[in-house]
Amino acid sequence: MSTISIISAFADDADCARAIDALREEQIRDFNTFSPIPSHKIEHAIGRSRSPTRWVSLTGGITGVLTGLAVTIGTTYEWRLNAGGKPLVSWPPFIIICFELMILLGGIFGFAAFMLFSGVPATVTAPGYNPRFGEDRFGLIVRCDEAEAGRIESILKESNAEEVVREEAPLR
């Protein structure tokens, strides 16, 4: 049995999410979506775990604090400047540097994680992509056996898909 792709377009993200719910109920999980806006409805329907980027950003933040401590304390011992008899390692001002570096590295790590996990920069166009999906339509691409195609097409149409097109090649 050959694998094919079904490309569907929706005018509304709620319809697209409904179609995804219906597909998942039927144990069909080989699909992907395109959308012009981030849609919580679609995200919940797909049901993936939360993005791991937050852990990378947290790691960046912790690295920033540790770097701040290392830089401030380390350089203070390298250049021992006695300012009015104040302690060499003066915590309150050092916290400011640690805080700024926490934000800086948390942000840089977060951005890097976004690029890494989301595959940006991408050099190839994702299969089934259509410029309309960046403008005003929500795209749902389902890969399935040819025998299942009819059932899936009817699920998509029942969920108010504006357009359902069958592609003979399995778009991956």
Next chain:
Amino acid sequence: MAAAPKIPLDPSFSDIDRSVLGILRAPGLLYWAWIGFCFTLVGIAAALWARQIYSGMGVTGLRQPVMWAIYITNFVFWVGIAHSGTLISAILFLFRTKWRTAVYRAAETMTIFAVATAGLFPLIHLGRVWFFYWLLPYPNERYLQPDFRSPLVWDAFAVSTYLMVSALFWTMGLIPDIANAREAASGWRKKIFTVLAMGWQGTDRQWRHFSMVYLLMAGLATPLVVSVHSVVSWDFAMAINPGWHSTIFAPYFVAGAIFSGVAMVMTLLIPMRKLLGIEDLLTPWHFDNLAKVVLLTSLVVSYAYITESFMSWYAGDPIEQTMFHMRYFGPWGWMYWVMVLCNCVIPLLLFSPRIRVNMMALWIITIFVNIGMWLERFVIIAGSLTANFEPSQWAGYRPSITEIMITVGSFAWFVGLFSLFVKFLPIVSMTELKEGIVWLRKALRKGYANAA
């Protein structure tokens, strides 16, 4: 300048794209003349800076005891201007404020250019600019290191972090919009947009990570924005100079920064919406809400002025009291009262709902606020230095043409960069407008558009 296509009262996603991308059409001769004018002023300022580097700081009006004046005023002013961008893009994002979607890109863009402008002033003020890297720790054979107990070092870290994180946040928001522009563009623009969009296609995988990191960035930028102007205020508050040494400086400066920043957003956006023909996207509803932020922060700033005066009187320190007396009634007293008029009295007009949707009135009020906030920084920074502890040290200050022209050049640099951005990248976020389309439709139906 050709106007963008009008959008209907019940706009669709495509209408938003058409209207925003319509702004990016090739600009006319008038636009290039304006850009040329701005960058001519920047060129003059750059030449004067070069002369200052060559001749030394003697070409400025800086003399003992007033060694911090217009340059540092400009630094604080521009960092303050930057704050509205992060407030609107990050803090209001976390609060899920509906009206921010149309104005946040312009405000965030302003942040980037304002921080880039602000960052130049410590360098200009430095005199021997080639030693700027002494502010940062680096391995060297003499084991010399910066003193992390100095607020100037905190400043270097805070402002550079702010620039970097704001730039990343701004870039992230731009990616989906540039991908949209890529699809609509042709020729060299398409090639550039294709590179800048980095292959964005809006897949569920991309949006999933985008949403999480965008939220994280907003969460990181929110305490950052508060810390940056607090650190800037500590440049003064950590010194024992009368008029500077005050514990209320951090919240006072942060409120002032948001006040001046939001006013600057309005000063730029009011003519821009008219010139670009995007009155339907930036409706009086948006300006009404921005005006409320200006009004609120004006009241906070007014309260800070009163508290500052009260603290000086109640503390009973004669030196501090003399300084404040000089501030109100000394040779520069007029500046203080103009500042009070611009920052505390004129913004009270914004209590009127009719004025809050009258674009011309708003524009004039926000220009007064900008003038008032620049004067506030000047009064605090240079004014406090003129009346120091020893009356024998008291002296005036007269800015030189170098300082004045570099200040004018900084405004031209900021406005020029903003004008360039407006015509080459989407100044209104299509993605966020689409997300909040229900609210845009409501604003249009309410007839706010006609009220303008």
